[in-house]
Amino acid sequence: MATRKPAKKVVKFARKPGDGSKWLRPSKRIAIYARDGGCVYCGKTAESGAQLTVDHIVASVDGGSNADDNLVTACMGCNAAKGKRSPSQWRTHAATKGIVFSWSDIRRQARKPLDRAAALRVLADRKVARLAA
Numbered sequence: 001m002a003t004r005k006p007a008k009k010v011v012k013f014a015r016k017p018g019d020g021s022k023w024l025r026p027s028k029r030i031a032i033y034a035r036d037g038g039c040v041y042c043g044k045t046a047e048s049g050a051q052l053t054v055d056h057i058v059a060s061v062d063g064g065s066n067a068d069d070n071l072v073t074a075c076m077g078c079n080a081a082k083g084k085r086s087p088s089q090w091r092t093h094a095a096t097k098g099i100v101f102s103w104s105d106i107r108r109q110a111r112k113p114l115d116r117a118a119a120l121r122v123l124a125d126r127k128v129a130r131l132a133a
């Protein structure tokens with residue numbers, strides 16, 4: 001019996017480590033960080049050492065869009081803890097961790113216009129090393 005090489009196992013990751021941001025242009029990501037100033041849930045900032053991410057208020061799996069007003073800044077910890085919870089589930093869960101926020105405040109924050117020109121200047125300055133690129 002002829003030996004055949006086993007078929008190459010192809011493992012595809014939805015996201016490679018450190019490659020989690022390709023769904024959003026860097027300028028828009030930075031504009032969202034600049035609009036929100038830090039995690040909309042717990043208030044941590046890049047300056048305080050938090051690694052910031054962009055979070056969907058309504059998850060994309062639940063039909064949430066990539067529109068500016070569905071995207072907010074969240075620290076890695078809150079984003080991971082939120083996971084696939086609905087907005088109301090996440091608010092309830094966060095409260096058990098001592099993280100208290102108001103969805104109406106966050107939605108109001110998310111409706112503020114993005115300053116893409118400022119974001120592009122920040123990107124050009126390369127002052128964003130601490131932000132998830």
Ligand SMILES: [Zn+2]
Binds near residue numbers: 074
């Ligand atoms: Zn947070």
